[in-house]
Amino acid sequence: MREEQEPELAMASLEEQMQQLRSKATELLLREEWRESVQIYSQFITLRQGQISNTCQHSDPDPDRLSKLHKSLCLALSNRAEARSRMRDFAEALIDCEQALEIEGTHFKTLLCKGKIFLSLNRYSMALDCFKAAVLDSQAAGNLQTINGYLERCKKLEFQSRTGVFDLSDWVLNGFQGKSPELAEYIGAVQVKKSEISGRGLFATKNIDAGTLVLVTKAIAIERGILSGQGAGENAQLVMWKNFIDKVNDSFERCRRTQHLIGTLSTGEDEEGLEVPDISLFRAETEISSYPVEKMDMGKILSILDVNSHVEDTALAEVFGKNSDYYGVGLWLLTSFINHSCHPNARRLHVGDYLIVHASRDIRVGEEITFMYFDVLSPLAKRREMSNSWGFNCKCMRCKFEEAVCCKQEMREIDIGLERGLDVGGVVYRLEEGMRRWMVRGKEKGYLRASFWVAYSETYGSERSMKRWGRRIPEMEAVVDSVVEAVGSDDRLVKLVAAGLKKSSGGLVEMERAMKLGKGLYGKVVKKQAMRSLLGRLASCSLP
Numbered sequence: 002m003r004e005e006q007e008p009e010l011a012m013a014s015l016e017e018q019m020q021q022l023r024s025k026a027t028e029l030l031l032r033e034e035w036r037e038s039v040q041i042y043s044q045f046i047t048l049r050q051g052q053i054s055n056t057c058q059h060s061d062p063d064p065d066r067l068s069k070l071h072k073s074l075c076l077a078l079s080n081r082a083e084a085r086s087r088m089r090d091f092a093e094a095l096i097d098c099e100q101a102l103e104i105e106g107t108h109f110k111t112l113l114c115k116g117k118i119f120l121s122l123n124r125y126s127m128a129l130d131c132f133k134a135a136v137l138d139s140q141a142a143g144n145l146q147t148i149n150g151y152l153e154r155c156k157k158l159e160f161q162s163r164t165g166v167f168d169l170s171d172w173v174l175n176g177f178q179g180k181s182p183e184l185a186e187y188i189g190a191v192q193v194k195k196s197e198i199s200g201r202g203l204f205a206t207k208n209i210d211a212g213t214l215v216l217v218t219k220a221i222a223i224e225r226g227i228l229s230g231q232g233a234g235e236n237a238q239l240v241m242w243k244n245f246i247d248k249v250n251d252s253f254e255r256c257r258r259t260q261h262l263i264g265t266l267s268t269g270e271d272e273e274g275l276e277v278p279d280i281s282l283f284r285a286e287t288e289i290s291s292y293p294v295e296k297m298d299m300g301k302i303l304s305i306l307d308v309n310s311h312v313e314d315t316a317l318a319e320v321f322g323k324n325s326d327y328y329g330v331g332l333w334l335l336t337s338f339i340n341h342s343c344h345p346n347a348r349r350l351h352v353g354d355y356l357i358v359h360a361s362r363d364i365r366v367g368e369e370i371t372f373m374y375f376d377v378l379s380p381l382a383k384r385r386e387m388s389n390s391w392g393f394n395c396k397c398m399r400c401k402f403e404e405a406v407c408c409k410q411e412m413r414e415i416d417i418g419l420e421r422g423l424d425v426g427g428v429v430y431r432l433e434e435g436m437r438r439w440m441v442r443g444k445e446k447g448y449l450r451a452s453f454w455v456a457y458s459e460t461y462g463s464e465r466s467m468k469r470w471g472r473r474i475p476e477m478e479a480v481v482d483s484v485v486e487a488v489g490s491d492d493r494l495v496k497l498v499a500a501g502l503k504k505s506s507g508g509l510v511e512m513e514r515a516m517k518l519g520k521g522l523y524g525k526v527v528k529k530q531a532m533r534s535l536l537g538r539l540a541s542c543s544l545p
């Protein structure tokens with residue numbers, strides 16, 4: 002009698018202990034103390050698993066008791082998954098979800114948690130499958146609003162990432178009110194290949210017309226702030242840079258995939274010897290069973306950040322409703338394979354944490370996709386300075402062409418004339434005459450006009466200059482078209498055209514030109530009416 006009572010007593014006290022563990026873990030979960038909650042759930046789960054295995058060893062296990070034990074294990078695994086996912090420990094959280102679903106295949110809470118994890122990992126179709134399965138569970142009835150919300154979000158993101166059809170018009174038309182829109186990650190018709198510019202680059206696998214999306218990608222880490230006052234600015238910039246490094250490090254430590262992908266980026270050294278990664282590696286939906294463990298010291302991470310992080314585009318930030326002292330620095334993965342060119346064919350747009358890259362002019366299949374790291378509407382010497390401060394010597398076609406032309410004595414005089422503040426109209430006239438004599442044609446004309454854009458824009462913008470030089474230099478529209486053909490659309494070009502449109506109160510042809518330029522600048526993500534509003538903002542008026 003006594004011998005039989007002892008194991009029962011032991012079981013009762015174990016059950017009591019587990020009851021306490023479960024209450025404690027739930028309390029911690031509710032208090033959002035994730036780490037502590039994971040610890041206690043882990044103790045509970047180990048004990049429960051032991052109990053289940055002991056019970057199974059009986060020759061005739063009680064099915065009711067076994068079912069109860071499994072149920073509580075399933076719930077504990079599900080709750081630990083929730084806590085782990087809140088700590089962004091997605092890999093471990095997914096393992097918990099799998100184990101819970103092995104016990105109960107339609108467990109509502111677990112399916113919801115798994116769906117949310119896939120959503121955070123940009124695996125939209127997998128997330129959609131989870132939410133679709135969750136909606137069939139009996140518990141869905143009491144949570145219909147939540148589950149339908151997730152289903153709608155997922156459907157939208159899955160559609161965006163599959164088709165590349167994005168629309169920011171409502172956000173633009175609402176004056177950028179509220180949070181910036183949630184976007185899917187998208188990879189268009191591109192692949193990574195060896196580049197003639199340097200190391201690897203991103204190349205078009207199909208013809209891409211101006212305005213079409215190339216990529217949408219979310220930052221691995223981003224740090225933002227308002228920098229006001231020059232002295233304060235520098236200090237604040239240092240603090241921001243430090244915070245940014247901490248954030249990158251955090252993402253690096255938490256996720257093997259992120260570690261591996263950061264490891265594929267250039268440190269700026271020996272780029273020719275770098276491996277060319279397959280584009281599928283960057284698709285979140287690609288299943289990779291295990292990533293190699295990357296060992297990277299802080300020095301290497303810092304070099305990678307130095308070479309690959311980008312500052313948000315302030316010119317566009319202003320139009321997109323941000324403060325002009327606003328400063329944001331971030332790291333985006335696939336876009337880090339895009340080389341700089343002084344005759345770029347793509348542009349980037351920052352919306353929230355997303356970097357949107359679209360064609361700023363037509364791109365042919367096989368062509369390398371490039372965007373500017375620094376202002377390309379500037380002369381060769383200035384561009385050299387800027388490329389050196391980026392740590393490289395620009396090897397693009399435009400620089401090569403201008404290096405050959407700019408040694409001409411006449412070119413030097415034009416350059417010096419501009420620097421000394423001579424009559425800008427005269428500078429434009431001399432350059433146009435020079436190009437005629439040197440037989441500079443087509444795109445190359447656009448290159449030089451882009452280099453002296455300051456002189457052109459001041460001339461076209463000044464009534465006095467136009468009175469004096471207007472009949473001797475080409476029309477503004479022809480110059481804008483040739484510059485766009487050479488370097489793609491740019492806010493300053495659009496500004497000039499939009500301002501002209503405002504003065505002439507808008508002919509159809511002019512309006513079409515402005516809309517086309519707008520498409521190159523903002524991409525097809527902004528539709529007609531919203532584009533008018535953006536162009537109006539650039540010209541500081543409302544357009545017809």
Ligand SMILES: C[S@@+](CC[C@H](N)C(=O)[O-])C[C@H]1O[C@@H](n2cnc3c(N)ncnc32)[C@H](O)[C@@H]1O
Binds near residue numbers: 196269340341391393
């Ligand atoms: C963001 S990475 C671009 C991708 C890089 N080529 C790779 O293989 O990973 C920036 C680095 O690419 C190189 N690079 C980019 N544009 C260049 C250009 N126009 N001329 C020379 N080097 C360039 C420089 O070494 C620069 O530090």
